[in-house]
Amino acid sequence: MHTAEQRAEIRRRFAAVGTSNVADVLDDLGRPDQGLAPSLAAVSGERLAGWAYTIRGQMRPSEGTGDAAKMQACQGIGPDEVAIWAGDGHGVCYFGELIALGLRERGCVGAVVDGGVRDLRWLRQHGFPVFARYRTPVQSIGRWAVTGWQEPVYLRGATAAWVRVHPGDFVLADEDGGVVVPAALVEDVLTAAERLTATEVSIRAALLEGLSLAECLARFGHV
Template sequence: MPGVIVTNPPRAAAEDVEALAGYGVATVGEAMGRTGLLGPGIRPVQQGVRVAGTAVTVLSWPGDNLMIHAAVEQCGEGDILVVTTTSPSTDGMFGELFATALRRRGVRGLVTGAGIRDTQELREMGFAAWSRAVSAQGTVKATGGSVNVPVALDGQVVHPGDVVVADDDGVVVVPRERARQVAEASEAREKKEAASRAAFLDGQLGLDRYGLRERLRQLGVTYQTYDEDAAGERP
């Protein structure tokens, strides 16, 4: 498979990445209109970690990690490596040695649609990773691929330089050109949720805060006592 390694692609502004890092994946996904989210099959190997960074993308042959080696050279401070394969694969394409090299270059984490291994070591060294599978199965280094090209992962197109936000809930991808706008929308959503949180702590119900009693009425949902229900007295 011939390929290409693209050097120095444009990246989202560092200040926008840092702004997005302050919000959870769920908040960012909602702020983008429930878009950009990867599927629930891509899960973290650790808990309690949130990262945000700019994507360096890899397109590899299944069971072959040659292009990850090539991608390490293209990674820098604040990046997140995003690895995909040309067809489904669960092989452990990434492990502790790759993480050591990437951490030396300031890379914040890995997201892959394939498999990883050495998960205990990754947790111990504090290198964050999200993957579709965990597998001890090794790989070869025999087939060409591409680095820093648009790739498809769980129905989302990831371009090099896009912002990747990942936490315990999963992964969301923010297009580079929208990073500032999505950060502002995430801030607005966070403020709205803070106001609702305060109201709930004060005893207000979501039924009243969100005007849902009228919605129930419109849908024909009624209230009745337990005795009425037991007696089969339905409207």
Template sequence: MDWKENYEYGIPVTELIERYKELYTGAVYDVLDHLGYPNQALAHGVKPIRQDMVLAGPAFTIKGIPDIKGDEDLRTRRIHLFNDMRAIGCPLIDTRDCSMDNQAAHYGEMNAVLGKASGVVGTVVDGGCRDTGFLLKDNFPVFCQYQTPVEAFMRWSYYDWQMPIGLRGALSSIVSVHPGDFLFGDLDGVVVIPRALVVEVLEKTEELVRVENNARAEFATGEDPVEIYKKYGKL
């Protein structure tokens, strides 16, 4: 399967990442909501391991499942997983559906080392993370539900990747994520931008932020806020 077509947006991925990182999730969410996509925010528990971390990039989707037998075939498949990441040839967000498991750590330092060598620039885990101190020292952005020292071996393992997955949502039970959808996260959480909307949402959010900045500057002058609201409409 050729996945590269899922990562073509008409604008280089590196430029998209840099432009999104100049924004904030609240504004991106507002644009998605206005476009009729209100259920694109992940569950409130998905937060960065350090408050100032920001991530942006296209999703490389991974599905994991409980693995109480420690299936060696499942574990060794991860080498192929990272090779498939590398083959795409652009920055990626390692995006993990952990099948609602709330016990083990589904991501850690070695995942980050392998991932970075394969093009990964950040990770979103609907589950747990460990080796957090190493990740912080490396300034590697990870967003997860919780942190724990519990090893995943004999508890959870990779099942498949580059398939539609479901992550817990803020307003819906599940937010669907497809390969090439764009993830953007900051202190307030993570939003998922469908691949077909990545450029449109970026441009509309940039315009929204420009208007907000103008309004903010006028509010700071002490002029009549009612008139300023009338001038700019709903902010």
């Protein structure tokens, strides 16, 4: 288990590397299907990095004015965590401005929503990063409800139908898309991704100095 300080430092370091390098490292480690589907795209902000806190729900008609389970689930999130919203919803909003503000008060650093979001103007104004599958003005109350949290969930995948996300996995998303790093591989993936990032920096500098791409690849290797 990592301490709170270690989790914060790992998140800071991951935020400095790109998803492409992380995906390449995962390929090398025999985990080729950790990329998230391109339909999970940024709707607020451009990058997020954090430890997975999972929330699952489903379409379930109901009466009443709220979702007590959703509120209870949100109370458990902590610093440096990303809220991962999954389930079988369609056409309705799982996540909006007020939930985001409540989560941020608890230290949450973003959300990945395999479903709908709304209040995009305000999410952007607050600077809260969100990657989501679709946008909609239609609320979830009476239509969709939280059924569990902090248990394994499934998000749509890039090279496989689904990516399984466990609480405590690491999630990174940027302009290229999203990727899930299994908890047991976090430190190995981070170290290798940092090394790959440093190599790319050296290649870019050499290209600016006038070396050809072939010369750079001969010197630094393929990336």
